[in-house]
Amino acid sequence: MWYPNWRQEKKLFKQGFHLIAGVDEVGRGAWAGPLIAAAVILDPQVKIKGIKDSKLLLAPSRKNLCQQIIDSAWSWALGVVEQETIDQIGLGLANQLALAKAASALKIKPDYLLVDGLKFFSALAPSLSIIDGDYKVISIAAASIVAKVKRDEMMEQWAEIYPAYGFNQHKGYGTSYHYQMLIEYGVSAIHRKSFEPIRLFLTEDEE
Numbered sequence: 155m156w157y158p159n160w161r162q163e164k165k166l167f168k169q170g171f172h173l174i175a176g177v178d179e180v181g182r183g184a185w186a187g188p189l190i191a192a193a194v195i196l197d198p199q200v201k202i203k204g205i206k207d208s209k210l211l212l213a214p215s216r217k218n219l220c221q222q223i224i225d226s227a228w229s230w231a232l233g234v235v236e237q238e239t240i241d242q243i244g245l246g247l248a249n250q251l252a253l254a255k256a257a258s259a260l261k262i263k264p265d266y267l268l269v270d271g272l273k274f275f276s277a278l279a280p281s282l283s284i285i286d287g288d289y290k291v292i293s294i295a296a297a298s299i300v301a302k303v304k305r306d307e308m309m310e311q312w313a314e315i316y317p318a319y320g321f322n323q324h325k326g327y328g329t330s331y332h333y334q335m336l337i338e339y340g341v342s343a344i345h346r347k348s349f350e351p352i353r354l355f356l357t358e359d360e361e
Contacts, residue, residue: 157205157206158205158206158207158288158289158290158291158292158294158295159290159291159292160198160292161291162268162282162284162290162291162293163196163198163268163291163292163293166265166266167198171265171266171280172265173195173228173262173263173264173265173266174195174196174264174265174266174267174268174293175193175194175195175229175257175260175264175266175267175268175279175293175297176193176194176195176196176268176269176270176287176291176292176293176294176295176296176297177191177192177193177194177253177256177257177267177268177269177270177274177294177297178191178192178269178270178271178287178288178294178295178297178298178301179191179192179233179249179252179253179256179270179271179301180208180298180301180302180305181305181326182245182249183327183328184325184326184327184328184346185326185327185328185332185345185346185349185351185352186237186309186312186319186321186326186332186342186344186345186346186352187237187305187308187309187312187321187325187326187344188234188235188236188237188240188305188308189234189235189240189245189248189249189252190232190233190234190235190252190301190304190305190308191232191233191249191252191253191255191256191297191301192230192231192232192233192256192297192298192300192301192304193229193230193231193232193233193253193256193257193259193260193264193267193297194223194227194229194230194293194296194297194300195227195228195229195230195260195262195264195293196223196226196227196228196292196293196296197226197227197228200226202219202222202223202226202296204219205219205223205292205295205296205299206289206295207288207289207295207298208288208295208298208299208301208302208303209288209298209302211299213306216299216302216303217303219299220299220300220303220304223296223299223300224300227296228262229260229261229262229264230260230300231256231257231258231259231260231261232255232256232259232300232301232304233251233252233253233254233255233256233257233258233259234252234255235248235251235252235255237344237345237346237347239251240346240348241346241347241348244348249271250274253269253274253276254276254278256297256301257276257278257279258278263278263279264278264279265279265280266279266280266281266282267279267280267281267282268281268282268284268287268291268293268294269281269282269283269284269287269294270283270284270286270287270288270291270294270297270298271283271284271285271287272285305325306325309321309322309325309326310322312326312344316342316344318335318338318339319332319335319336319339319342320332320335326344328351333351336351336352336355337355340355341355341356
């Protein structure tokens with residue numbers, strides 16, 4: 155099993171950077187709910203066993219690691235972009251906005267940003283985008299865990315308001331049950347109306 159490591163952070167430490175934030179987002183492919191990014195500045199003196207890409211972790215382990223990360227990190231923050239904004243500006247810009255909001259919300263200003271995915275620019279600090287960074291870089295993997303846990307918690311709260319859709323189970327992603335509930339109940343207020351297949355369920359008046 156491949157685990158992320160400190161190699162990238164150590165390179166930056168040698169270059170004089172000390173406050174290095176990993177940044178990652180979750181929720182890009184969901185049909186409902188917000189896009190959420192997390193930024194995390196880990197304490198390099200604290201070793202947390204088991205950190206890896208959030209998608210490779212079972213929910214109990216993910217929650218346990220999330221608590222360890224936020225308890226020991228020098229700083230952590232979230233960037234939330236609601237579904238209405240995603241519909242207005244598109245997924246690509248929404249993704250960039252979520253990452254920027256998370257980095258800017260850190261109580262300690264980072265020296266450097268390590269970001270999962272495609273190219274990202276921030277006026278806040280120098281940055282490096284790394285494809286599959288959540289598999290490779292410890293700070294990004296930590297951010298992926300925090301973002302996933304916090305988004306799941308938000309979707310569980312939405313499940314109490316819209317219990318029929320099963321948001322507590324699929325967290326807004328496309329499943330056969332989710333699709334069947336859209337057929338039965340239509341589109342809710344937290345569905346992304348610019349996404350397929352949600353658009354198929356909208357009436358002409360709603361469009």
